[in-house]
Amino acid sequence: MRLLIASSNAGKIREIQAILATSDIEVLSYKDVGLAADFDVVETGTTFTDNAWLKASAYAAATGLPVLADDSGLEVEALDGFPGVYSNRWLAGTTSERNQALLAKLSPTDSRNAQFRSVLCLYDPQMKHTQFFEGVIKGSLATAERGSRLEGFGYDPIFIPEGYTQTFAELGVAVKNQISHRRQALLKLNQFLLTNTHPAQPES
Numbered sequence: 001m002r003l004l005i006a007s008s009n010a011g012k013i014r015e016i017q018a019i020l021a022t023s024d025i026e027v028l029s030y031k032d033v034g035l036a037a038d039f040d041v042v043e044t045g046t047t048f049t050d051n052a053w054l055k056a057s058a059y060a061a062a063t064g065l066p067v068l069a070d071d072s073g074l075e076v077e078a079l080d081g082f083p084g085v086y087s088n089r090w091l092a093g094t095t096s097e098r099n100q101a102l103l104a105k106l107s108p109t110d111s112r113n114a115q116f117r118s119v120l121c122l123y124d125p126q127m128k129h130t131q132f133f134e135g136v137i138k139g140s141l142a143t144a145e146r147g148s149r150l151e152g153f154g155y156d157p158i159f160i161p162e163g164y165t166q167t168f169a170e171l172g173v174a175v176k177n178q179i180s181h182r183r184q185a186l187l188k189l190n191q192f193l194l195t196n197t198h199p200a201q202p203e204s
C-alpha cells in the first residue's frame with residue numbers, strides 16, 4: 001500500500017518513514033508527489049483528531065492519494081495539558097526558545113510530568129474511508145535542553161521518557177522510534193492494515 005504523509009515537518013516525516021521501513025507500506029512525502037514544501041493547511045481544530053483530519057483531507061484533495069496525517073503535541077500535567085494541539089505555534093520564535101519558555105512556566109514545586117500524544121488519520125479519498133490511531137508516551141520534563149539538535153525535533157531536548165534518565169534528543173532517534181507516541185500509533189495503523197486486507201470501507 002502507498003501512503004502519502006500529510007506533513008511538512010521533516011523530522012516527523014523521517015520518523016514515520018523509519019518506523020514503517022520494515023512494513024508493507026510505501027511511504028511518500030510531498031516531494032515525491034510534486035507538492036510544495038510549504039503546502040500549508042491551516043490547523044483551526046481544537047483537538048488532535050480535528051487537525052489530523054484537516055491535514056489528511058487537504059493533502060488527499062490536492063493529490064487524490066490515500067494519505068496519513070499526524071497531529072501531535074506535548075501535554076504538560078502542571079499546565080493542564082498545555083501546549084497540546086498548540087505545541088508548534090503557541091509562541092513565535094525558534095524551537096529552542098519555545099522549549100525554554102515552556103520550562104520557564106513551571107515553578108520548582110510543580111509536577112514535571114508530561115506526555116507526548118500522536119493522533120494519526122488514515123484517509124482514502126476514493127473509498128471515503130477514515131480511521132484514527134492514537135499513541136501516547138508518558139515521561140517528564142528536564143530542567144534544561146539536553147542532547148543533540150540533530151536528533152529528532154521539537155521538544156525532544158526537554159522530554160525524558162518514563163524509565164529513562166536521558167532526553168529523547170540524548171537517546172537519539174533510533175531509541176525514540178522504538179518507544180515513541182508516533183511508534184505506538186503507527187503500530188496500531190500497521191496492525192489495522194494487516195488485519196483488514198480491504199481496509200477501504202465506505203463511511204457509514
Ligand code: ITT
Nearest residue numbers: 007008009070071072073074087088153154155156
Ligand atoms: P505538520 O502539521 O506539517 O505535520 P507540525 O510540526 O506543524 O507539522 P503538528 O501541528 O502536529 O505538526 O505539531 C506538532 C508539534 O508538537 C511539533 O512541531 C513539535 O513541536 C511537537 N511534537 C510532536 N511530536 C513530537 C516529537 O516526537 N518530538 C518533539 N516534539 C514533538
